[in-house]
Amino acid sequence: MTFGLDAVTVSYGEVRALDDVTVAAPPGSVVALVGGDGAGKSTALRALVREVVPDSGRVRSPAKPQIGFLPASAGSWAALTVRQNLDFAARTYGLEGDRLEKRRTELLETAGLTGAADRLASQLSGGMRRKLGFCMAIAHQPELVVLDEPSTGVDPVSRIDLWRLISEAAAAGTAVVMSTTYLDEAERAAHLVVLDGGSVLVQGSYDEVRAGFSGTITRAADATRPAWSWRRGRERHEYWPAADPPHDLAVVDPDLEDIVIALSLAGSVEPGTPDGQGGAS
Numbered sequence: 459m460t461f462g463l464d465a466v467t468v469s470y471g472e473v474r475a476l477d478d479v480t481v482a483a484p485p486g487s488v489v490a491l492v493g494g495d496g497a498g499k500s501t502a503l504r505a506l507v508r509e510v511v512p513d514s515g516r517v518r519s520p521a522k523p524q525i526g527f528l529p530a531s532a533g534s535w536a537a538l539t540v541r542q543n544l545d546f547a548a549r550t551y552g553l554e555g556d557r558l559e560k561r562r563t564e565l566l567e568t569a570g571l572t573g574a575a576d577r578l579a580s581q582l583s584g585g586m587r588r589k590l591g592f593c594m595a596i597a598h599q600p601e602l603v604v605l606d607e608p609s610t611g612v613d614p615v616s617r618i619d620l621w622r623l624i625s626e627a628a629a630a631g632t633a634v635v636m637s638t639t640y641l642d643e644a645e646r647a648a649h650l651v652v653l654d655g656g657s658v659l660v661q662g663s664y665d666e667v668r669a670g671f672s673g674t675i676t677r678a679a680d681a682t683r684p685a686w687s688w689r690r691g692r693e694r695h696e697y698w699p700a701a702d703p704p705h706d707l708a709v710v711d712p713d714l715e716d717i718v719i720a721l722s723l724a725g726s727v728e729p730g731t732p733d734g735q736g737g738a739s
């Protein structure tokens with residue numbers, strides 16, 4: 459069964475955190491939600507695991523015992539050891555005896571945590587702690603795994619490990635939905651969803667998102683129109699949504715970061731700000 463959200467709207471009082479969001483999460487694939495602070499990523503994930511109730515729309519997710527959730531917080535208990543944390547999570551879902559032993563050994567092994575089994579979670583590095591949280595979320599081999607920024611604050615090597623664990627879970631048939639602030643990571647997901655202000659700006663495979671992007675991005679030491687530009691390394695990139703840019707500017711083959719920023723600007727730059735359709739100063 460394909461899990462997901464169908465036209466889901468969620469409000470917290472006056473704040474509309476999600477507005478008519480539709481996302482499909484088929485078994486065996488990784489869906490990545492990306493977007494800036496407050497875009498609605500956590501709310502979408504919490505709706506999927508039924509922690510928040512939508513104002514309208516439909517949530518398609520399995521019964522709780524078939525969901526694994528790694529929240530944005532640590533996802534493990536600081537005062538318990540790695541082994542105790544894992545056992546606690548697994549027992550909650552009914553794993554006992556030999557099955558528990560086998561699953562624990564397998565998870566510790568895959569996550570590279572075997573040597574740390576008797577360390578307190580509070581004594582782990584940030585990356586190890588997130589890997590432990592991930593293992594706890596998948597201990598019971600749920601049909602749907604939901605991960606809120608699993609790799610934020612994790613060093614690049616541990617991020618690769620985590621990504622391998624996530625890909626392996628998907629390869630085994632699990633539907634994985636995760637949020638991430640790392641766009642290189644999102645590029646590797648089968649399907650990515652760009653959220654901004656609670657709405658979906660664009661979604662699809664990375665190739666589809668690139669193919670559907672219109673307009674031109676240029677690079678230069680300084681921007682022609684600051685409101686339409688952003689810093690990339692030592693240069694500024696600049697988005698020309700409608701018209702051709704000046705001929706002397708070098709054109710960039712946009713990556714996901716460029717596309718996400720350009721689309722967010724298109725939705726937020728004040729109307730009347732020169733956008734390349736003439737009158738640019």
Ligand SMILES: Nc1ncnc2c1ncn2[C@@H]1O[C@H](COP(=O)(O)OP(=O)(O)OP(=O)(O)O)[C@@H](O)[C@H]1O
Binds near residue numbers: 493
């Ligand atoms: N419990 C809450 N009460 C009121 N407003 C909330 C609550 N949780 C989130 N919001 C608001 O809903 C909007 C979406 O927040 P959400 O946490 O889903 O975004 P996000 O993309 O996960 O961002 P971040 O990465 O900063 O958490 C924001 O405007 C946020 O301030």
